[in-house]
Amino acid sequence: MEESGKLQSEENKGSMETNKKRKLKTPAQIYALEKFYDEHKYPTEEMKSELAEELGLTEKQVSGWFCHRRLKDKRLLKDEACANGRQDISSGVVQDHGSGLGQDSCGSTKHGDYKHLDPKEVESRGLYGGHDLLVSDMAFERRNHYSENVCAMDDTSSESSSYLQDKDSYDAEPSGYPIPNGALPSKIPKATTNMRYKPSGYLKVKGEIENPVITAVKKQLGRNYCEDGPLLGIEFDPLPPGAFECKIADPFHETYYMASRAVKCSPEISALKRQPGLSDIYDLYNAKCNSQDSHMEGEDLADFQDKKPQQHSKQRPPLYGHASRLPSRNSTLDLYDHSVREAPSYNSRENCRVGIKHGFEGLKSDSASNRSDHYDGNLAANPKDALLHGYDYVNLKNVQSEYVNLVPSKPMRNPFVSMDTKDRGGLSGRMIKEKMSSEKRMARKQCDDPDTLRMLLLKAANRVDPPLQYNAKEDHIAEMQPHKILRSSMEVSSSFSEDETVNPSSSLDEAIGCH
DNA sequence: TTGTGTTTTATTGCCTCC
DNA sequence: GGAGGCAATAAAACACAA
Numbered sequence: 001m002e003e004s005g006k007l008q009s010e011e012n013k014g015s016m017e018t019n020k021k022r023k024l025k026t027p028a029q030i031y032a033l034e035k036f037y038d039e040h041k042y043p044t045e046e047m048k049s050e051l052a053e054e055l056g057l058t059e060k061q062v063s064g065w066f067c068h069r070r071l072k073d074k075r076l077l078k079d080e081a082c083a084n085g086r087q088d089i090s091s092g093v094v095q096d097h098g099s100g101l102g103q104d105s106c107g108s109t110k111h112g113d114y115k116h117l118d119p120k121e122v123e124s125r126g127l128y129g130g131h132d133l134l135v136s137d138m139a140f141e142r143r144n145h146y147s148e149n150v151c152a153m154d155d156t157s158s159e160s161s162s163y164l165q166d167k168d169s170y171d172a173e174p175s176g177y178p179i180p181n182g183a184l185p186s187k188i189p190k191a192t193t194n195m196r197y198k199p200s201g202y203l204k205v206k207g208e209i210e211n212p213v214i215t216a217v218k219k220q221l222g223r224n225y226c227e228d229g230p231l232l233g234i235e236f237d238p239l240p241p242g243a244f245e246c247k248i249a250d251p252f253h254e255t256y257y258m259a260s261r262a263v264k265c266s267p268e269i270s271a272l273k274r275q276p277g278l279s280d281i282y283d284l285y286n287a288k289c290n291s292q293d294s295h296m297e298g299e300d301l302a303d304f305q306d307k308k309p310q311q312h313s314k315q316r317p318p319l320y321g322h323a324s325r326l327p328s329r330n331s332t333l334d335l336y337d338h339s340v341r342e343a344p345s346y347n348s349r350e351n352c353r354v355g356i357k358h359g360f361e362g363l364k365s366d367s368a369s370n371r372s373d374h375y376d377g378n379l380a381a382n383p384k385d386a387l388l389h390g391y392d393y394v395n396l397k398n399v400q401s402e403y404v405n406l407v408p409s410k411p412m413r414n415p416f417v418s419m420d421t422k423d424r425g426g427l428s429g430r431m432i433k434e435k436m437s438s439e440k441r442m443a444r445k446q447c448d449d450p451d452t453l454r455m456l457l458l459k460a461a462n463r464v465d466p467p468l469q470y471n472a473k474e475d476h477i478a479e480m481q482p483h484k485i486l487r488s489s490m491e492v493s494s495s496f497s498e499d500e501t502v503n504p505s506s507s508l509d510e511a512i513g514c515h
Numbered sequence: 516t517t518g519t520g521t522t523t524t525a526t527t528g529c530c531t532c533c
Numbered sequence: 534g535g536a537g538g539c540a541a542t543a544a545a546a547c548a549c550a551a
Contacts, residue, residue, distance in 0.1 A: 022523075024524075024545085024547095042538085061524085063537080065523095067539070071540075
């Protein structure tokens, strides 16, 4: 805490001396804060300290952020209330698609309740994020689709289910939530833990009851079902003509196609797939996305690359100018950095902006310093172990990387669970543009940032699903073909030795170096 | 490239509660 | 009186249109 505080203050000093510019929080920090805020609108001093420490911020900053965040919520709630009349008209469509619980989440009475509830009381009661959703929650959830997305793999909408379980987990020992591959992040920062990083699976949503569709998908996938998404290497059959003309008419039978729809349907994606480099990752991502609005994916990678230099030039000086200035430990900031920077692709306007505003900046600033520092120190230093032993070294990164993998170019859009439909419907042109822009940046970031890329690749390597391509019991994890992924995703021409296969780090570094 | 609008962050003052 | 929160304000950062 003090370290971080000092760190922060020193940084602030340094920056303040030159100019008293405010510092944007990194996406990682934003994410952590948002996540935390999602659970604790009014964190205690202890929590703040903890969070501040984890994020490398000062308590003051954290407090201020929460304060502003509450104000923001309030304001948004107000706006929401103003727009309520209009929303009510279409509430039938708006509410919780596919879950059948829409009425619960959008009741006008909830709003009234909120108005009469002391926020602190509300928070202390754990109403936020719980089943007993308030309008504020809904507003937040809509806005904060980022967290939704993150949870999309942890649990597409685990807000309700996980919260109750986790509500009082702040002081609980990080138990290491099982992540999709069965690996347990052995060490998850408290702040992280409290942010409900429950990689309980992409398809774990608001309970089975709430998402029969998801259950159906699971059933359909059978043994091929992977908690955190489709299997690497799965090739979905081409869609029959006109497969998408009918919108999830029968989700129980069409989910299979939906899962691949994003990949197959979008010409941009198809183009992307042809693109050497991100294609595999992209596939990985897209396969997981079950995206329904592939039309929004119209971001040409070439376009990314064209603009890349421009973006680079726009980058501000690194927030953390030097790795040495950072604590050696794995801070939450660290942990989040890889993933969250790419992650902030909220559905909401607000969150969208976060992604836009912070995503790139955070990446650049941190990638130059702490990431290489800590990340390499942990994962790259012994990526083999990281691979072999799950995610011991990667901690939250792994959990986050679940998300990272999903966000190379677009946010998670779960057609079953999210409020995307509504969001999209409500998105202004600008929002959409921003959203797309944000997605674009995210993808670009992942191309630009070696560490992120490595993270992606490693994650991808870990995601090769044994049941499909290997016998999980027989095949060693080292055989998860990281090199294969590398080749396909990085277009690394060189062949890798066995050692390289075992030690993806070197290969990755090499690849990244080439990159 | 520039102007404009929006969002985010930081600061400050006031209020309430213990 | 101190701590914590809220609200107002300023300024920076950012996106976008002209």
